[in-house]
Amino acid sequence: MNEDHYFTASPASADERRHVTVTLAGRELEVETAAGVFSPGHVDLGTRVLLRTVPEPPATGDLLDLGCGWGPVALTMALEAPGARVWAVDVNERALDLVRRNAARLGLTNVEAVRPEDVPADVRFAALWSNPPIRIGKDALHGMLRTWLPRVAPGAEALLVVQRNLGADSLAAWIDREVAPGTAKLASAKGFRVLRVPGPAA
Known part of the structure; x- marks a missing residue:
């Protein structure tokens, strides 16, 4: 099952964008969303479970939100770690445009909303948080x-x-x-699992 928001769409026009109020990093904030991105009307349940489970992000370094949508995870990282650089990565240009607009709206200058190929190959991440696009299919996800x-x-x-x-x-x-020995379930809530995937040994 493929869904439109997993693939690219042009940035939303002013008429297509709408404002919603969400809670991120313990703050009630107004953000812009639009149809054609994942969960445009609210922070979806899986992402809420993730954000309730994760520790505070590292204060510095490069942080990654993989499959960022309109940006709830990336914006949370940026709000909680203003000294870090947050990479919001997606293939959907509409989503990336919304992340940029929302970062600017919130005064966040530490967010880079880019396509996967635009992340420099030498960047290594001090944290990776993701609600990955399971429905793109097993081969693409893997x-x-x-x-x-x-x-x-x-x-x-x-x-x-x-x-x-x-x-x-x-x-x-x-x-x-196949990828990271030591991967395990960190938490389980409301039908979701949060998986902890260790980085390589130092």
Whole structure:
């Protein structure tokens, strides 16, 4: 099952954008969203579970929100770690435009909203948080995780939220076997698992 928001769309026009109020980093904030991105009307349940589970992000370094949508994870990272550089990565140009607009609206100058190929190859991440696009299909998802999980810095970790009914446990087993030994369930809530994926040993 493929959904339009997993693929590219042109930036939303002024008429297409709408303002919604959300809670991020413990603050009530107004952001812009639009149809054609994931969960345009609110912070989805999986992302809420992830953001309630993660520790405070590292204060410095490069942080990654993989599959950023309109930006709830990236904006949270940027609000909580103003001294870090936050990479909001997506293939959907509409999503990236919304992240840029929301970062500017919130006065966040530490957010880089870019396509995957625009992240410099030598960047290693002090944290990777993601609500990954499970519905793009197993092969595409595995390819994405094979690309990005090894870019977590030694001693750092990735935290992924995946719905249990969409294969969270089998995905954790695959990551542990094929990409990052030591991957395990960190938390479980409301039908979602939060997976902890360790970076390479130092």
